[in-house]
Amino acid sequence: MRNYLKLLHMEIHRFRYILFALIGLTALVQMCAIAFNAIGEVNKRNAYFEQTGRAPEEFFAAMSYTRAVQETQFWFAVPVGLSIAVLVIYAFLIWYRDWFGRSTFAYRLLSLPSERRNVYFAKLTAILTFVFVLIGFQLLLMPIGRAIFAMIAPADQLQPSYIADAIFANQVFKILLPRSFAEFFVNYGLGIISLLVLFASILLERSYRWLGIVYGLAYAGFCALLMVYPLLALGRNYSAGYFYTEEAYAIQMAIDALIVVSSVWLGLHLLKKKVSV
Structure with a gap:
């Protein structure tokens, strides 16, 4: 078990920068999409008020985080799709980088005084860990996005939204988070x-x-x-x-x-x- 955990730590450590980059890109793209959607909606309502002198709520429906997620689902899908593509590619590289690196790391890896199955299960567990870390971070982003949306939207024009409704308003999340x-x-x-x-x-x-x-x-x-x-x-x-x-x-x-x-x-x-x- 100790050898397996050491190998798992090594695999996660080798991917850490790519994982952090995917996490950062996901947060940046999705939170910017929500912020720009909210700002655009507020500007549209302000323009309506300036032109007509009438309160925006008389013409516009209340601002909803769920609707914002639905309207920006393309920008939610872009980092998700990129993360999936990177993980699929890395599922190949997690083996081949040991053979085609600057040194024959595979020789040392497979010559360790432990069962080779530890190498297999460490690589498998590492890929699954990356998948569920990204999914967990995506879940964490949803209430953060709602908080950003609520900070921008006027309180008197804001409709309460549940995180579950926002998640299932996005087609990508219906697959990732059934x-x-x-x-x-x-x-x-x-x-x-x-x-x-x-x-x-x-x-x-x-x-x-x-x-x-x-x-x-x-x-x-x-x-x-x-x-x-x-x-x-x-x-x-x-x-x-x-x-x-x-x-x-x-x-x-x-x-x-x-x-x-x-x-x-x-x-x-x-x-x-x-x-x-």
Whole structure:
């Protein structure tokens, strides 16, 4: 356990600057979007008052943080999309940087007097840690954004908003922060399965080099087909009355569990027996 924690600390430490940059960019873009939206709305109401002499609330609806999040969802999506892209790229680099750095760090890493599976699980845990840190920070930003919005909007024109309503006013957050545990399990379960398949494919390439590229692509394609085909087949059979909903879910869960177990086993086996430096 101590060796695993040391390796996990090392992986998090190597990514820390990129993680801080993503956090800072997310905060800057989203909070500026909220501030500019509120300022623009206030200016529009002031212009209306100057032109007509009538109170803005007679013509405009109350200012709402939920509506502001909905109107600026593009600027919320930009840093989120960038963070996802960076994490996907780093899921490759977290392995390959050990081989292609200035020194052959992989040699020292895989020669440590501990089980190689610690390297595998440290890299896996690090990626998941980055994902949930960014999600947790996004949740933290929502009340901060509401406070900024409330500071700019006139108190007599401000409509109270709940954080949950603001979150689900944004299409991106409906995927990242689903309402139910079942949706959360499906969305992030698929992400974790994809990460495990990716790790297995990378280790196939590291084990067999050029031939390993073919093996890795074939394995990833087979897993993708295995995950998608039952959804289509069960969908047709379910509409025909062959399966109950619970049975369809059970079959899909069994297939997903099989992919998880096989990907983890394959990755650990290759790392222990096949991967060379």
